[in-house]
Amino acid sequence: MKKIIKIKRTAEKGRQFLEPFLYEGDGNETVIDFLEEINSRSEIVNADGKPSQPISFNCSCKEKKCGACAMVIDGKPRLACTVHMRELKENALIEPLSKFPVIRDLSVDRTIMYNGQETLKAWPEAPQEPMDTDAVRCLMCGLCLEVCPNYIPGSSFTGGAGVAGAARGMDSTDAAHTKDVKKEYMKHFFRDCGQSLSCVRICPMNIPLDKLQARLAKKK
Numbered sequence: 001m002k003k004i005i006k007i008k009r010t011a012e013k014g015r016q017f018l019e020p021f022l023y024e025g026d027g028n029e030t031v032i033d034f035l036e037e038i039n040s041r042s043e044i045v046n047a048d049g050k051p052s053q054p055i056s057f058n059c060s061c062k063e064k065k066c067g068a069c070a071m072v073i074d075g076k077p078r079l080a081c082t083v084h085m086r087e088l089k090e091n092a093l094i095e096p097l098s099k100f101p102v103i104r105d106l107s108v109d110r111t112i113m114y115n116g117q118e119t120l121k122a123w124p125e126a127p128q129e130p131m132d133t134d135a136v137r138c139l140m141c142g143l144c145l146e147v148c149p150n151y152i153p154g155s156s157f158t159g160g161a162g163v164a165g166a167a168r169g170m171d172s173t174d175a176a177h178t179k180d181v182k183k184e185y186m187k188h189f190f191r192d193c194g195q196s197l198s199c200v201r202i203c204p205m206n207i208p209l210d211k212l213q214a215r216l217a218k219k220k
């Protein structure tokens, strides 16, 4: 199987451009395998035969456990370690997430998500036992914010990750902490959520964010 895959890259001064790379294989490799294979070539040459540079991207576990490899593949935000090359179109396009600052190529800066978790006090002071098993599955991959029509890049709206974070934060036996989390949750999620539920549909961990919202609404 041969495909020409276009990758959105970063040139000097942050200018973005598309660069084609040849994929040859049986289609069973993941997108992460393909990116690693390009970077392992002794001489990196693009599909036009021109010399190129290693591609920057984030990836840690390659097992859908870290969320680092979120990117836009063929127009869909996905975890690259879960997408096989056979699923891509002949002329597929791989891009970085569009709602986060691009560091380089496919690598983005998700600091704003971590700041949001801090604002929400998403780590309980005195955890209840057992903790909510849905909320702890959040990978902080950013796909929920990428697809959310209510998230404006740079805003303090925390999206689906904020719902999971607040659910963790409110799993506390410390009433004052729970009250603080609820206050921040109302400000940084509830007030601006338009209930599109796009975060529920995209979440790679299938976290029932709508059910978590209902649970949070009952908390005092």
Ligand code: FES
Pocket (backbone or CB within 6 Å): 058, 059, 060, 061, 062, 063, 064, 065, 066, 067, 068, 069, 070, 079, 080, 081, 082
């Ligand atoms: S590399 Fe960890 S989720 Fe894809």
